[in-house]
Amino acid sequence: MPSSVHPSPLRAGGDPGTAPAVTSVWVAEGPYSLESSLSVLQRGTHDPCTRVGRGEAWLCFSTAEGPASLRLTQSSASPGTAEPAPRPSPAGLSPGPQVRIRAWGPGARAAVAGVPRLLGAGDDWSGFDEPAFRATLPRAVDEARRRNPGLRLPATGRVFDALVPAILEQKVTVIEARYAWRYLVRRFGSPAPGPVPEGMAIAPDAHALRRVPSWEWHAARVDAKRSTTILRAAEVAAGLDRLGAQTLADGVSAKLQTVPGIGPWTAAEVLQRTHGDPDSVSVGDFHLAAWVGYALTGRKTDDAGMLRLLEPWSGHRQRFVRMLGLTGFRKPSFGPRLAPTDHRRR
Known part of the structure; x- marks a missing residue:
């Protein structure tokens, strides 16, 4: 049998001896939450490709240039740092938190180039946040938005x-x-x-x-x-x-x-x-x-x-x-839970 049919299980982590990381910084316009924005990309607690939590996110994926590992960490913007000056916001929003970017692998530069879109830089909530629209929301939903102004919808493009x-x-x-x-x-x-x-x-x-x-x-x-x-x-x-x-x-x-x-x-x-x-x-x-x-x-x-x-x-x-x-609402539970089906002996 060719080895590709029965590949060996992957080793635990990546190779720390690869080329130096490609680094950059993204400055949010207005409030931003890395964790709440990217959590939708993670497929369960033990997702082998995406980990999001505690102010950072790891994403491992392929690009047109090759595989890449991407680490994103959020920190509050602070004056006097060596980071690039934030661009003026067309919406008039004040600069928000910084997201520090590090990427490894042949696809590192391509991964870094896609970070703004990934983080939701193009996601415009102005219509949702318009006072007349907010007035139509149920009270609990309006309160959830007030408590989570930094949530953006990510766009991986993949x-x-x-x-x-x-x-x-x-x-x-x-x-x-x-x-x-x-x-x-x-x-x-x-x-x-x-x-x-x-x-x-x-x-x-x-x-x-x-x-x-x-x-x-x-x-x-x-x-x-x-x-x-x-x-x-x-x-x-x-x-x-x-x-x-x-x-x-x-x-x-x-x-x-x-x-x-x-x-x-x-x-x-x-x-x-x-x-x-x-x-x-x-x-x-x-x-x-x-x-x-x-x-x-x-x-x-x-x-x-x-x-x-x-x-x-x-x-x-x-x-x-x-x-x-994000309101925390849970519907009543009725009836039996579905049990997982084992297809291995079918």
Whole structure:
């Protein structure tokens, strides 16, 4: 058997002996929170590609120039430092916190170049924060926005990278999806460059995923429908990644859904992360519609009912949902929990 069929498990961390880090600084315009903005990119506590918390974020991914490990740390802006002077804000906002950037690997410069978009520099909340709009918000949502003025919607621009874990999450429990993601990355990914935290790695690219044998999909607890969808996406990965440079107005969602197996839910989950889509709603989610219904009316609703409830905030529905999540609301729990399905013996 070729070694690529049965790759060795990845070693714990990256190589601290690689080339020196590429460094830079990004200065936010107005309030900014690195942790609340980027947490949506992390797939569980033990995500091997993304770690966010305690004022820093690690992201390991591939670029057109090669793999890169990116470390972002937030610190308050302070006068008298050697950092570059912040640019004037066109919105008239005062300079906010600084995010220090360090990147390793062949793709380090490309990774650093994409940081402003990644951090949500292009995410404009001015319409949401306009007094007349804020007056339409439920009190708890308005209070959540007041307490979280630094949240921005990130935009990675990396469509295929976001698509694979989203497909793994189709119609299964979170536990199953997270297990499958970790298994595939650790089994078929590659070591992350630089002095990364233990367990971090680069996700397998489209070429590597096309070579995953059927029994390994079973070992990852991925059923045939999801693995087939991933393989279809891998065949057109280059075209999918070109969508990362297009705008939402270019019909990116519809283009994503031309791949069999990718529907509105998957497209919304991807665009929330790759394009910072402020209006996408994950229609078809197992829990979301009921949660929104209980939060806004005290009653369960379906997808159509959820969209009717969110209509007053059209254009900002994803922003609204993010703020609603930060209220801490929890819907009542009824019925049995779904148990993870083991596909390994099927």
